[in-house]
Amino acid sequence: MSEETAPGFATLAIHAGAQPDPTTGARATPIYQTTAYVFNDTEHAAKLFGLQEFGNIYTRIMNPTQGALEERVAALEGGTASLAVASGHAAAMLTFHAIMSPGENFIAADKLYGGNINQFNHSFKSFDWHARWADALDPSSAKALIDDKTKAIYIESLANPGGVITDIEGWAAVAKEAGIPLIVDNTMATPYLCKPIDHGADIVLHSMTKFMGGHGNSMGGVIVDGGSFDWSASGKYPMLSEPRPEYNGVKLHETFGNFAFAIACRVLGLRDLGPAISPFNCFQILTGMETLPLRMERHCQNAQAVAEFLESHEAVSWVSYAGLESSPHHALQQKYMPKGAGSVFTFGLKGGYEAGVKLIESMKLFSHVANLGDTRSLAIHPASTTHSQLTDEQKIAAGAAPDTVRISIGIEDVKDIIADLDQAMK
Numbered sequence: 001m002s003e004e005t006a007p008g009f010a011t012l013a014i015h016a017g018a019q020p021d022p023t024t025g026a027r028a029t030p031i032y033q034t035t036a037y038v039f040n041d042t043e044h045a046a047k048l049f050g051l052q053e054f055g056n057i058y059t060r061i062m063n064p065t066q067g068a069l070e071e072r073v074a075a076l077e078g079g080t081a082s083l084a085v086a087s088g089h090a091a092a093m094l095t096f097h098a099i100m101s102p103g104e105n106f107i108a109a110d111k112l113y114g115g116n117i118n119q120f121n122h123s124f125k126s127f128d129w130h131a132r133w134a135d136a137l138d139p140s141s142a143k144a145l146i147d148d149k150t151k152a153i154y155i156e157s158l159a160n161p162g163g164v165i166t167d168i169e170g171w172a173a174v175a176k177e178a179g180i181p182l183i184v185d186n187t188m189a190t191p192y193l194c195k196p197i198d199h200g201a202d203i204v205l206h207s208m209t210k211f212m213g214g215h216g217n218s219m220g221g222v223i224v225d226g227g228s229f230d231w232s233a234s235g236k237y238p239m240l241s242e243p244r245p246e247y248n249g250v251k252l253h254e255t256f257g258n259f260a261f262a263i264a265c266r267v268l269g270l271r272d273l274g275p276a277i278s279p280f281n282c283f284q285i286l287t288g289m290e291t292l293p294l295r296m297e298r299h300c301q302n303a304q305a306v307a308e309f310l311e312s313h314e315a316v317s318w319v320s321y322a323g324l325e326s327s328p329h330h331a332l333q334q335k336y337m338p339k340g341a342g343s344v345f346t347f348g349l350k351g352g353y354e355a356g357v358k359l360i361e362s363m364k365l366f367s368h369v370a371n372l373g374d375t376r377s378l379a380i381h382p383a384s385t386t387h388s389q390l391t392d393e394q395k396i397a398a399g400a401a402p403d404t405v406r407i408s409i410g411i412e413d414v415k416d417i418i419a420d421l422d423q424a425m426k
């Protein structure tokens with residue numbers, strides 16, 4: 001399809017992956033609340049189990065409501081396929097499971113969601129997988145860290161929590177030179193603001209718990225296969241290139257080509273490690289995604305206005321929002337996410353740690369929660385919560401210094417959001 005005849009983003013957000021239910025005519029995608037599916041006959045069952053035919057077996061591996069969601073996310077991100085799982089953390093876990101063997105390492109940019117920093121530094125170490133931290137603002141800082149046991153590069157497009165825009169094309173060039181895939185966590189930007197695959201990413205991850213679902217009511221994660229990486233070229237990715245004993249010697253990359261990564265995450269990682277998403281959560285997230293473009297537009301408009309208000313406020317020492325012309329990330333924002341800089345950002349209070357705690361306690365409209373990407377405006381003081389397990393050095397590197405407040409601007413009337421911040425700062 002040409003650019004003009006291909007459906008636009010808002011159309012895909014509503015229609016991709018969804019058809020009227022073939023048996024009932026139901027227009028909204030039903031919640032297929034079942035664990036298992038009846039096989040036509042024993043031969044059909046054998047083919048499904050042997051990966052010779054696609055179809056439903058058991059909801060730990062796939063489910064029709066989940067399937068609609070997966071098609072929709074793949075269409076919005078421009079990927080070949082996707083796999084929905086129980087949470088954003090499960091998406092990262094299954095992605096690395098398909099790539100890593102014990103004793104190997106990957107490069108991670110040092111501006112990441114605090115939960116991923118913990119996951120990489122602690123839980124992954126018990127699998128003998130090792131994160132090597134590079135400067136998120138300088139892709140070339142990764143080069144000296146890469147060796148023959150380095151299997152991937154992991155970055156966030158719009159980094160949590162500090163409103164940092166990473167140079168995806170710069171990171172993609174380093175990954176390409178090293179012959180390893182670039183994994184981009186696109187949770188904070190969503191495909192409405194940025195499509196990392198267009199800039200060279202090989203795999204895109206989301207916590208759909210955030211903007212994709214958008215209403216703060218359902219956990220979910222997704223792995224999008226960009227279809228671009230050659231998993232067989234180097235021999236470094238045996239799970240994809242070597243025969244699988246449990247599937248009669250099938251080689252996943254050779255058999256499934258440009259969607260082999262999504263298949264590997266499903267038929268090996270999800271099947272064996274088990275973090276399946278519930279059909280109900282898929283339904284909630286599917287419904288939320290229908291309004292993703294509208295919500296993101298309003299989130300960004302409101303966030304821009306709030307950032308401008310804070311920048312001129314006397315109690316505020318700094319604001320880190322890439323939509324502000326004063327931001328060092330403004331030029332990259334114009335390049336990678338010209339429609340807006342997202343709605344999660346940080347600012348610093350002149351009164352430091354104490355003022356941060358006091359502000360949070362004085363807010364009325366804002367909710368004090370660990371979540372973000374909700375219709376509601378949310379706030380948190382990362383140093384005493386999400387990033388509290390990190391050392392002071394790691395906190396500062398991750399953009400969560402003691403004076404820092406993180407806000408996720410909702411889609412309420414912006415005058416009410418600003419009024420609440422104003423009274424709380426007083």
Ligand SMILES: *Cc1c(COP(=O)(O)O)cnc(C)c1O
Pocket residue numbers: 086087088089090113115116156160185187188206207208209210219220221
């Ligand atoms: C929340 C979040 C995650 C983790 O997702 P969960 O759904 O909470 O497991 C990963 N990356 C980013 C950027 C996030 O904001």
